[in-house]
Amino acid sequence: MRKLQGLRAKAGAVTGLMLLSGLGLGITTATPAAAYAGWCNDGYASNAKTISSVTYTAYLPGYNGNADCYMNPGADSDSVAMLQRSLNVCYGRSLDVDGVFGTNTKHALMYAQGKENISADGGYGTQSRKSLKWEYTRGGSFRCVRL
Template sequence: MSRPKSGLVAGAVLLSGLGLGLATASPAAAYDGYCNSYVERTKTFSGTTHTAYIPSYNRSTNCYMNSGATSSAVGVLQRSLNVCYGRSLTIDGIFGPATKAALEYAQDREGIGVDGKYGNQSRDHLKWEFSHIGSLKCVRL
């Protein structure tokens, strides 16, 4: 092999190796961590302040969860999927097949990527249950 060809081959191998490394990076790497709790968010409707509970990781809503997760964060997601999307999940804090299917349903309804995983896109585009004594609203953050 001539020197120019061997240089091209070495460069191609290096670039493909870099591309492979980027392609296999975990999507969770872009998040602060797996959702392990929740935070309160408030909005005012007609002069009344309503509260929603949003999944979080150590108070940051920049978190991720998918099948197999177990936490209070899963429970608040399940509650909003039930109230805002008419699902009938048991609110048990376990992200199992039923929660994944309910999340996929909501993702499809909101016109975002349907993958059954919770992350920033789901957080920003799904409707959340904002409640106040005897009153609730389903709205985006």
């Protein structure tokens, strides 16, 4: 009898979840991206860095002025172009700086992530922003600096 009651309870729970799911009210779990502000959609000017008494400025991917954003293949924005430029300048890649996060950008990012000994998954997020070298410019000169 107890076994039958247990089966009925499980069946009721499954039926309830199916009903909620059908209504669009299913149970979801947070993804790693939940910690980010959003999909990188614009530029973020980092604080200027002074190197040997010369002030340089870096422009990093951002989401509405917040540097904690993420990008993966399929992204298409000025933020992707900023990443591509720094991958070219600081890691010797030869990407078209077109703002499209495609296969070549993913592989170039994986290369840079491997060089910096971080997770080389080809996705851009806070760990990449903090660990990669970025192009800091002043006039026509530049430096590659880790934040």
